[in-house]
Amino acid sequence: MSKLSLAFYQQEDVVSVAKQLLGKKLFTNINGIVTGGIITETEAYDGAIDKACHAYGGKYTNRTATMFLKGGVTYVYLCYGIHHLLNVVSGKEGNPQAVLIRAIEPVVGLEAMLQRRKMDKLAPRITAGPGALSQALGIDKQLNAKDLSANEIWIEDFESYNDDQIVATTRIGVAYAEEHALWPFRFYVKGNKFVSKPSS
């Protein structure tokens, strides 16, 4: 098992990184408990030119500072006061690009995930959706701005998918971004069950 290299995260094209992250394995180690799974759904946030991105227009604040870091660190953000969203910062330092991890297929530490989610049996929804995923992996703000080559959270190389196995569609929950809400920056693995559905 090899962790993804720093060079991987620092590619210029965040959309490309988002696609390549599909099929890779994401792990966390919280208080010695390792949980993780295969990434099945991602979303790209293209920094300063993307209205849906927190750092749109080069906005630099306490919260968005993490996105300006060099690629290869986490960006964890609390949304709706309840849910933690896990992002992977990409690109070079000063370029606020990030990939939101929206869903994974659980592989390691299933019992711990069930416990954290207060569920008694495995269901796809346990990690389908950014908030659910973070809860299952025990991710909270403590894991913000962590280096992805460290031992608390990391991503390992595993599989890559071709374009014909990847579905590109519009992002979810970013209607406020106006025309940018229509950008096909959301990617998921075709036919995979562990993918969040648009709330309908």
Place this chain on the structure above:
DNA sequence: TTCCCGATTTACT
């Protein structure tokens, strides 16, 4: 310092 709103999920009508 105050007010408004969100990269969502879940429970209930």
Place this chain on the structure above:
DNA sequence: GTAAATCGGGAAA
């Protein structure tokens, strides 16, 4: 299908 929960960040005053 619809609404409520809930709190930190960002912008305005």
